[in-house]
Amino acid sequence: MTKTDTTPRRTGRLADLRALPPTITLPTAGKMGWGLSRAASYQLHQLGNFPCPVVTVGARFHVRTADLARALGIDPALLLEGASLNEQAAR
Template sequence: MTAPAPTPLTFREIFDLPVSVDLRTAARAFGMCLGTAYRLIALGTFPCPTLRVGHRHRVLTTDLLRALGVDERPVFADEIADGAALTLFD
């Protein structure tokens, strides 16, 4: 029995990521399962650079965003309504 396909990250989830993420999260951002991510790393063809930390792989969020083609963080309407984005325009 195969595992269900991972649900890709939403734009909001992507923009709320910390400085680095685990491989599972990065794989979700690309819409791939963890097994595929490990195979691509072994082949040297994962869509963005990974960092080996002990036995685990981490991905810098800036590299992840760049690989996804995201140049800047959008401002969401509810953030403006909440006042969270006001510092961007001051």
């Protein structure tokens, strides 16, 4: 088995995270955060090595956007600041 690189990718991260809903699927989190394939994301989760907490919803696996941000070294409060700025601009 090949070792999967879980070093965070850094391109446009905050803007991308602000556009996400509160939870996303495991493969989406793996792709956005670390450039992982769907299979690699599930494999890391199965081994207990996915880089952030995973929540089971029925038979599906989800990641909270705030947990993804933390795993990438981004303060989740910054996600909310962007939302409140956008809400103020819309008024």
